[in-house]
Amino acid sequence: MPRIVTKIQDFLRLETSAGFILMAVALLALIANNSPLSGFYSGFLATPVEIQFGAFEIAKPLLLWINDGLMAIFFFLVGLEIKKEVMEGELSSFDKASLPLFAALGGIIAPAAVYVFFNYTDPIAVQGWAIPAATDIAFALGVLALVGSRVPVSLKILLLAVAIIDDLAAIIIIALFYTQDLSLVALGWGGFGTLGLFILNRMGVMRITPYALIGVFVWACVLKSGVHATLAGVVTALAIPLKAKDPQASSPLHRAEHGLHIWVAFLILPLFAFANAGVSLKGVSFADLLAPLPLGIALGLFVGKQIGVFSFAWIAVKLGLAKLPNGANWPQVYAIACLTGVGFTMSLFIGTLAFEGDELLNSVRLGVLMGSLASGVLGYALLRIFCKDCTSGASELAGDSKPAAAQ
Numbered sequence: 001m002p003r004i005v006t007k008i009q010d011f012l013r014l015e016t017s018a019g020f021i022l023m024a025v026a027l028l029a030l031i032a033n034n035s036p037l038s039g040f041y042s043g044f045l046a047t048p049v050e051i052q053f054g055a056f057e058i059a060k061p062l063l064l065w066i067n068d069g070l071m072a073i074f075f076f077l078v079g080l081e082i083k084k085e086v087m088e089g090e091l092s093s094f095d096k097a098s099l100p101l102f103a104a105l106g107g108i109i110a111p112a113a114v115y116v117f118f119n120y121t122d123p124i125a126v127q128g129w130a131i132p133a134a135t136d137i138a139f140a141l142g143v144l145a146l147v148g149s150r151v152p153v154s155l156k157i158l159l160l161a162v163a164i165i166d167d168l169a170a171i172i173i174i175a176l177f178y179t180q181d182l183s184l185v186a187l188g189w190g191g192f193g194t195l196g197l198f199i200l201n202r203m204g205v206m207r208i209t210p211y212a213l214i215g216v217f218v219w220a221c222v223l224k225s226g227v228h229a230t231l232a233g234v235v236t237a238l239a240i241p242l243k244a245k246d247p248q249a250s251s252p253l254h255r256a257e258h259g260l261h262i263w264v265a266f267l268i269l270p271l272f273a274f275a276n277a278g279v280s281l282k283g284v285s286f287a288d289l290l291a292p293l294p295l296g297i298a299l300g301l302f303v304g305k306q307i308g309v310f311s312f313a314w315i316a317v318k319l320g321l322a323k324l325p326n327g328a329n330w331p332q333v334y335a336i337a338c339l340t341g342v343g344f345t346m347s348l349f350i351g352t353l354a355f356e357g358d359e360l361l362n363s364v365r366l367g368v369l370m371g372s373l374a375s376g377v378l379g380y381a382l383l384r385i386f387c388k389d390c391t392s393g394a395s396e397l398a399g400d401s402k403p404a405a406a407q
Contacts, residue, residue: 018265019142022344025270026277026369033278045275058223066275067352070268072219072233077264078167079237080257087242090161099322100161103313107162107340108133108169110308111300118296125293128354130173131364132300132371134346137163138269140339143376150387152332154325159336162309170346174228178353182226190221190232197239204245208252211240228353269345276348279365280358289366297347297367302374305341310334335382341375343368 032041050059060068082091091097111132119125140159144151196214205211215236223229237256244251250258289295313333316322324333351364 017142018269019138019140019145021266021270022136022138022273023142025273026344029274029276029278030281032274034281038280041278056220058220063275066271067349068223068229069219071272071349072230073260074233074264074268074272075171075230076215076233076237077257077260078171079234080240080253080260082164082168082234083238083240083242084253084257085161085164090157091164095323097161097165099313099316099325100158100165102316102322103158103309103337103340104162104165104169106308106310106312107135107166107305107337108308110311111304111341114304115296115300118292118299122292124355124360125296128293128297128351128364130170130177131347131350131354131368132297132304132341132343133166133173134170134343134350135163135166135305135340136342136344136346136372137167138265139342139344139372139376140379143339143342143380144383146380147383147387151383152325152327152387155328155332155336158325158328158333159339162336162340166340167346170350171231171234174350174353175231178350179227183224186221186225187227190218190225190227193218193221194235194239197236201239201241204241206241206245206252208240208256211236211252272345272349276352277344277365277369279369280362284366288363289370291363293360293363294367294370297351297364298371298374301341301343301347301368301371302378305343305375306334306337306378309337309340313337329386331382331386335379335386338375338382339379342372342379343375344372347372 029041032038045061045063047062048059049062049065050057052058085091090100112129115129115132116126119128137160140163141156144156144159193214197211197218200210200214215232218235219229219232222232240253240256242251242253310333313322314330317324324330347368348365351361351368355361355364
């Protein structure tokens with residue numbers, strides 16, 4: 001089996017399993033916050049956690065430690081994957097990256113436009129314009145796995161690439177639009193730490209520990225600066241060496257990615273989902289579901305995503321700027337476009353940055369869950385229909401392929 005196919009197969013097995021766990025944990029959070037356990041659920045997330053070194057203090061409730069601390073590790077992993085794909089993977093050349101790049105661009109512009117259409121008159125609500133622009137790769141691949149081996153390999157790679165570009169766009173959006181009042185002193189110290197990271201890189205340091213220690217320092221500085229602390233994870237990741245000194249050895253980036261993936265997929269993201277997906281349905285009426293904020297998010301994910309991804313991909317191919325994936329057709333690409341509307345983790349995360357207060361955040365959760373669920377169901381149904389006779393090459397990534405040694 002070719003090396004790239006083996007890597008993608010392993011990745012898909014991990015991500016699809018994580019997607020199923022996220023679904024279960026999100027359901028558990030909904031049950032917990034709408035049952036006699038709601039007090040325990042709220043109290044658990046409000047548990048105060050404090051770290052202090054002399055005059056330096058970080059005191060936050062557990063919810064924010066999850067959102068600001070553990071999610072920095074998630075963004076560290078995202079940064080590693082982006083660097084790897086840009087340097088040597090599916091985004092390493094324009095020929096490879098063109099279709100997912102145009103598709104992802106449409107998947108950012110159209111959902112944001114749909115959301116703004118419903119909320120432009122509300123100066124507070126309009127701040128959430130980026131919420132429906134995100135794709136949750138674990139959830140989307142979890143839905144894709146339900147279809148089985150009939151989905152062409154090229155479509156799975158397209159979905160992965162679009163989701164990775166979405167993550168990169170989300171990082172840029174968070175840095176530019178969801179930054180609070182800046183502390184230049186803290187930001188300066190963070191810049192000093194960042195310089196240290198890249199000095200380590202230029203010196204050819206292959207041990208991960210020095211990068212991790214400086215990365216924690218950068219995270220603390222960025223947290224105090226007003227820039228969202230998760231961006232420190234991305235900065236640290238970009239400094240991790242992609243190549244090892246010994247060509248036969250595994251590089252620090254690949255070691256870090258391999259070591260963290262299982263922790264992020266099966267601990268950090270489920271914790272985030274449990275902490276943020278607990279929508280309170282108490283007193284929620286049909287009119288609440290049709291309020292501009294949740295409706296804008298839901299339709300942004302369900303309508304904006306599929307229209308934006310598909311239309312931009314179609315235009316790029318028709319103009320000769322990109323090529324249709326091998327073995328795939330336009331109805332199948334449309335089904336994949338629908339799956340990109342499964343926002344969940346990243347949409348919820350951006351929602352926590354855009355708004356404060358239980359009422360607004362509850363509306364965000366309603367919109368994200370409605371839009372993600374509708375997108376997942378439609379994408380699954382269309383893939384079942386349009387990939388009915390597609391078996392060529394798909395089994396290589398389905399998890400039921402022969403072991404590599406037997407091929």
